[in-house]
Amino acid sequence: MAEENVIYVGNKPIMNYVLAAVTQFNNGASEVVIKARGRAISRAVDTAEVVRKKFLTDVEVKDIKIDTEEISGERGDVINVSSIEIYLAK
Amino acid sequence: MAEENVIYVGNKPIMNYVLAAVTQFNNGASEVVIKARGRAISRAVDTAEVVRKKFLTDVEVKDIKIDTEEISGERGDVINVSSIEIYLAK
Numbered sequence: 001m002a003e004e005n006v007i008y009v010g011n012k013p014i015m016n017y018v019l020a021a022v023t024q025f026n027n028g029a030s031e032v033v034i035k036a037r038g039r040a041i042s043r044a045v046d047t048a049e050v051v052r053k054k055f056l057t058d059v060e061v062k063d064i065k066i067d068t069e070e071i072s073g074e075r076g077d078v079i080n081v082s083s084i085e086i087y088l089a090k
Numbered sequence: 091m092a093e094e095n096v097i098y099v100g101n102k103p104i105m106n107y108v109l110a111a112v113t114q115f116n117n118g119a120s121e122v123v124i125k126a127r128g129r130a131i132s133r134a135v136d137t138a139e140v141v142r143k144k145f146l147t148d149v150e151v152k153d154i155k156i157d158t159e160e161i162s163g164e165r166g167d168v169i170n171v172s173s174i175e176i177y178l179a180k
Binding site for chain 1: 131151155170
């Protein structure tokens with residue numbers, strides 16, 4: 001899958017990510033992956049739900065994966081952070 | 091599935107939910123469902139990840155479902171809240 005079909009959810013308003021996903025589908029993408037880490041995970045779920053329930057009702061959740069990523073902390077320590085990947089497809 | 095195999099993740103320390111899930115598996119459960127709504131969703135993912143990576147490495151994520159629930163607000167209005175269900179199984 002092309003890298004432009006991945007949306008990284010952070011701290012911006014959810015509608016930013018929703019519109020990014022809707023735009024990708026409208027530009028011909030058949031699959032869009034919504035990714036997030038840590039506290040942004042709930043916002044990734046919000047994004048997926050708004051896309052498929054309010055905007056593109058033919059889009060389905062094809063798969064959801066969760067994992068743990070190791071991130072380097074400020075002092076050189078390693079922090080474990082949960083991550084999510086939500087695969088939306090037409 | 092018996093209702094006692096469901097763990098609702100809220101605002102307590104994550105280890106409370108982790109230990110509840112581990113206890114259910116150790117008591118013979120073959121499947122445990124971790125549920126959460128709204129901002130607790132990221133904590134539900136943390137819970138599932140800690141259970142299967144730190145405590146019970148034979149436990150796998152069998153399925154993950156996301157949905158939108160309608161909740162009655164304080165003024166009789168209806169609020170949409172995202173929810174997650176993480177199915178862990180041995």
